[in-house]
Amino acid sequence: MNSTISAISTPNAAGGIGIVRLSGENACEIADKIFFSSSKKTLKNANGYTAHFGKILDNHQTIDQAIAVVYKSPKSYTGEDVVELQCHGGLFVLQQVLRLTLENGARLAEAGEFTKRAFLNGKMDLTSAESVMKIIGAKGKEAANAAIQTLEGSLTNEINEIKSSLVNSSATLSAWIDYPDEEIEELQSDVLINILKTSKKKLENLINKFDAGQAITEGINTVIVGKPNVGKSTLMNLLLQKNRSIVTDIAGTTRDIVEETARVGNVILHISDTAGIHESNDYVESIGIEYAKNKLSTATLFLAVFDGSKKLDEEDYKILELCKNKCGIAILNKADIGKIISENEIYSYIKNVISLSAKENDSLKTISNAIENVLGTNNFDSTAAMLSNERQLNCCKTALSCINEAIDGLEIGITLDAINVSIDAAISPLLELTGERVSEAVVNEIFSKFCVGK
Ligand code: GDP
Numbered sequence: 001m002n003s004t005i006s007a008i009s010t011p012n013a014a015g016g017i018g019i020v021r022l023s024g025e026n027a028c029e030i031a032d033k034i035f036f037s038s039s040k041k042t043l044k045n046a047n048g049y050t051a052h053f054g055k056i057l058d059n060h061q062t063i064d065q066a067i068a069v070v071y072k073s074p075k076s077y078t079g080e081d082v083v084e085l086q087c088h089g090g091l092f093v094l095q096q097v098l099r100l101t102l103e104n105g106a107r108l109a110e111a112g113e114f115t116k117r118a119f120l121n122g123k124m125d126l127t128s129a130e131s132v133m134k135i136i137g138a139k140g141k142e143a144a145n146a147a148i149q150t151l152e153g154s155l156t157n158e159i160n161e162i163k164s165s166l167v168n169s170s171a172t173l174s175a176w177i178d179y180p181d182e183e184i185e186e187l188q189s190d191v192l193i194n195i196l197k198t199s200k201k202k203l204e205n206l207i208n209k210f211d212a213g214q215a216i217t218e219g220i221n222t223v224i225v226g227k228p229n230v231g232k233s234t235l236m237n238l239l240l241q242k243n244r245s246i247v248t249d250i251a252g253t254t255r256d257i258v259e260e261t262a263r264v265g266n267v268i269l270h271i272s273d274t275a276g277i278h279e280s281n282d283y284v285e286s287i288g289i290e291y292a293k294n295k296l297s298t299a300t301l302f303l304a305v306f307d308g309s310k311k312l313d314e315e316d317y318k319i320l321e322l323c324k325n326k327c328g329i330a331i332l333n334k335a336d337i338g339k340i341i342s343e344n345e346i347y348s349y350i351k352n353v354i355s356l357s358a359k360e361n362d363s364l365k366t367i368s369n370a371i372e373n374v375l376g377t378n379n380f381d382s383t384a385a386m387l388s389n390e391r392q393l394n395c396c397k398t399a400l401s402c403i404n405e406a407i408d409g410l411e412i413g414i415t416l417d418a419i420n421v422s423i424d425a426a427i428s429p430l431l432e433l434t435g436e437r438v439s440e441a442v443v444n445e446i447f448s449k450f451c452v453g454k
Contacts, residue, residue, distance in 0.1 A: 002080070004030055005113055006106035008094045009453035015089035020097045021453065022085075022106055023078045023114055028070065031083040033104040034058070034097070035068050043083055048072030056085065056097055063100070064093045078114050079121030112450025116443065119435060126435025126446065127155045127392065133450050134217070134388055142266060143217035146382040155392070156434055158206065158385035162199045162399075163430045166423055169195050173420040189410050192419070196407050199426075203400045206385065210393050211300065212376045213386040219261060219268030220375075223295045225323070226305035227315045231333040234358040235305055236273040239264055239367070265368035266377050269301070293322065301328050301375065303367075306346075308332030308339045308355055320349035329370050333358050391446070395433035402426035 004024025010017070022031055028043040035043065037054035046052060048071050056063045069084040076082040085101075087093055102108060110116075112133075119129045127150055134147035149155075172187050214220055224232045239262045259272050272295050296302055304323050306316055323330075330350040332341050336357040343353040354370045356363035372378040387393050406422035431437035 002117070003107045004105065005109035005117075006030075006098060006101040007109035007114075007453040008098055009084070009114075010089065010094070012091070014091055018087050018089035018091075018094040020085045020087065020094060020101060021114065022083045022101055023076070023080045023109075023117060024106070025081060026105055027081040027083045030101055030104045030106050031068060031085065034100040035066065035083075035085060037068065043068055043070050046070045048075050056087065056100065058096065058100055063096050064088055066097075074121070074123075077123065078117040079123045080117060109452060110447075111452050112447030112454055115450060115454055116447040119443070119447075124151075125153075125156050126438060126443075127159075127388075127433065128153065129435070130388060130392075130446060132454065136451070136454065138217070139219075139268065140263065142380075142382045146213065146217050146386055146388070149383050150386070150388060154383070154385040155387065158202065159430055159434055162202050163427060163434075165195050165199055166403075166427050166430075170420055170423045170427065173416055173423070177417050177420065187416075193407060193410050196403050196410070196423075200400060200403045200407065203396050203403070206387050207393065207396050207400065209376075209380075209384075210387050212380050213382075213388065215267045215269075215300075215375045215377055216380060216382065217268075217388065219270045220300040221295075221298065222269040222271045222301040222303065223299040224271060224273045224303045224305060225296055225319055227319065230305045230307040231358045232273055232305050235303065235331065235333065235367075236260070236271060238358050238361070238364055239269065239271060241364075264364070265372045266380065267368075267371055267375060269371075272299070296322055296326070299326075301371070302326055303329055303331055304350060305331045305333050305358075306341060307334050308341045309334045309337045311340055312345060320346065324349050327374060328352070329354060329367075329374055331356065331358075331367070336360065391442075392433055395429040398429040399426045402429075 002024055004022060004026040006020060006022045009019045009021040028046070032042045032044055035052075035054055035056050037043070037052040039052065041052065043052065050070050052068045052070070054066065054068065056066050064087045067086040069086065071077070071082040071084075073079060073081050085097055087097055098108075115124075115129050115132050118124050119126060131147045131150035135144060135151065138144035138147055169187065169192060176187065211220070224236060226232050240260050241262075259270065261268060261270050263269075302323055304319055306312065312320075320330075328350065330346045330353040332339060332343075332346075332353065332355040334357060335355045336359065339355055343355075346353045352370060352374050354366055356366045369378075387396060402422050402425040406419050406426065409419050409422060428437065432442070435443070
């Protein structure tokens with residue numbers, strides 16, 4: 001039997017209403033020991049989906065007036081009996097009510113335990129459970145929209161389609177291999193290749209959209225690089241639409257890394273404005289430079305700034321070299337005072353080049369268009385199925401590599417039983433993605449990131 005859990009489900013702050021939630025076989029009995037309805041009816045005898053006005057008492061002393069909402073198994077969020085005690089939203093009152101539930105037989109819920117129970121009781125699959133935290137943490141319309149779509153099954157449906165075509169192929173192959181005497185029609189290799197290629201395309205589509213999805217919903221690590229005095233801090237301020245970085249004409253003013261989050265177009269950027277990357281004898285500054293190089297190596301997007309009104313010098317070329325083969329944009333700044341550098345000089349290092357003046361507010365549009373282009377978010381459909389975390393991404397990547405193995409094998413004529421091993425290996429990570437076959441450790445890891453009370 002699962003123990004009955006209890007937690008404050010509303011934020012840890014004063015509010016109009018605060019909720020203590022109980023879930024488990026004894027939820028009603030425990031609530032009946034502390035909550036007394038005006039109608040004298042017990043919650044144990046109440047129907048599901050009913051609300052009851054009454055008092056919460058501690059040894060005959062009134063702690064609060066409250067409404068108890070009752071849900072009966074299996075028709076509840078967790079699939080178990082659930083009671084929500086809706087109190088006045090004072091923290092002290094809620095803590096008293098929580099204490100009473102614990103003293104009367106409930107156990108304090110662990111982080112995410114309500115949702116974990118919903119998953120374990122089959123109320124939702126793992127991708128939907130993960131989307132619950134995304135809804136809570138959504139920072140904008142697109143992020144909330146994407147999370148709701150996942151909760152409603154957009155990703156699960158897409159994965160289930162891929163999975164069922166692989167399972168069907170594997171079942172036919174197994175029958176043909178295992179029962180050679182039965183008259184089971186052999187699956188033609190060109191038919192099988194087509195099925196596998198369709199699955200491959202669907203997985204590639206999900207994988208390729210991952211970075212764009214992350215940029216829109218979670219934000220991506222972005223670094224601004226460039227030698228001193230080219231306008232990095234001015235650009236940072238333009239992106240943030242405020243004066244956060246210190247702008248001076250003394251080279252090397254930004255010594256440490258300034259980190260901020262900005263919404264630029266439909267993308268969220270977690271931006272580091274670095275000390276100018278250049279050779280320096282100044283010890284403090286050179287620490288900053290090393291840090292900047294590290295940031296560049298780990299950032300998803302770079303914005304490399306150059307003073308477009310001056311010729312590229314040796315230090316600019318060092319920066320261009322560092323940016324080669326990475327995802328980002330070269331910004332030829334100070335266009336208002338002339339443009340000497342041509343895009344052609346940059347293209348062999350960085351494919352995306354724009355020219356602007358970071359001092360002018362209109363430049364924000366130029367840079368946000370360029371960022372949306374580079375990240376592929378300009379036509380992003382947040383209602384379509386999308387992967388929302390690294391776990392899901394890795395499951396798809398593993399499945400894709402097994403499908404590729406099967407396709408390659410078929411093309412060079414490897415035996416069908418060997419192909420079937422690769423197809424089975426592709427199904428496994430998809431079952432893990434939806435949570436149909438997932439280790440306890442992975443489940444625990446996922447829900448440990450939730451907040452208590454959810
Ligand atoms: P950083 O050292 O790269 O961070 O450069 P800053 O942002 O501190 O700018 C250095 C100097 O260049 C300051 O005097 C800025 O006002 C100036 N500056 C920055 N952007 C522009 C621009 O687009 N046009 C002009 N004319 N000056 C700029």
